[in-house]
Amino acid sequence: MAGFSHSRASSDLSTIDVAGAAKLTGLSKDAIRGRIRRGALASDVQNGRHRISLAELVRHGLLVEGERYRSLLERAETLETRLRAAIASREQTQQEVRESEEKVRMVWAMVRRKDQELARLSKAREQRTGIRWPWRRATSPAPENG
Structure with a gap:
């Protein structure tokens, strides 16, 4: 497995998982995993999970103290x-x-x-000649008495 260095990682007693390393370094978990894959960060595999020593993080100047x-x-x-x-x-x-x-x-x-x-x-x-207002009466001539 790339990045696996049993002797370097297991020589230190204090180890943390990838999530813990990410939290302590301020890097993402994917960034930690990428460094392990590339061999830039030594890790030990325990129960199928990578464990990284605190000393390894300090060696690479990754540990934020x-x-x-x-x-x-x-x-x-x-x-x-x-x-x-x-x-x-x-x-x-x-x-x-x-x-x-x-x-x-x-x-x-x-x-x-x-x-x-x-x-x-x-x-x-336009179709009508005029608007008929209901309150106006048509004026008719007054009947003549005669």
């Missing part, structure tokens, strides 16, 4: 919080856009109906 680790962890947590807030804001904005689009569709439908109604009234007006 003490305050630096806490600082990186806090930074990562801050970025994660900001990312979650940005995603929530984006989702809220998308919902508002969908609602606005629906309102625009409704208003546009109303405008089209009014436009059609105006066109119908205009056509009716």
Whole structure:
């Protein structure tokens, strides 16, 4: 198996799994596995799982120690919080856009109906000689008494 160095990895008593190495180094699990595959990081396989010695991580300058680790962890947590807030804001904005689009569709439908109604009234007006207002009476000459 590439990257497997039984003598180097097992000589140190303190070993951790890939997930633990990723957490301590600030690298992803895939990055740790890739280094193991390429032989850049020695590991020991126990129960089908890679175990990496802490000394191996220190040898390669990968171990993030003490305050630096806490600082990186806090930074990562801050970025994660900001990312979650940005995603929530984006989702809220998308919902508002969908609602606005629906309102625009409704208003546009109303405008089209009014436009059609105006066109119908205009056509009716052109066909008639005049509009008959219900409150106006047709004036007829007064009867003469004679």
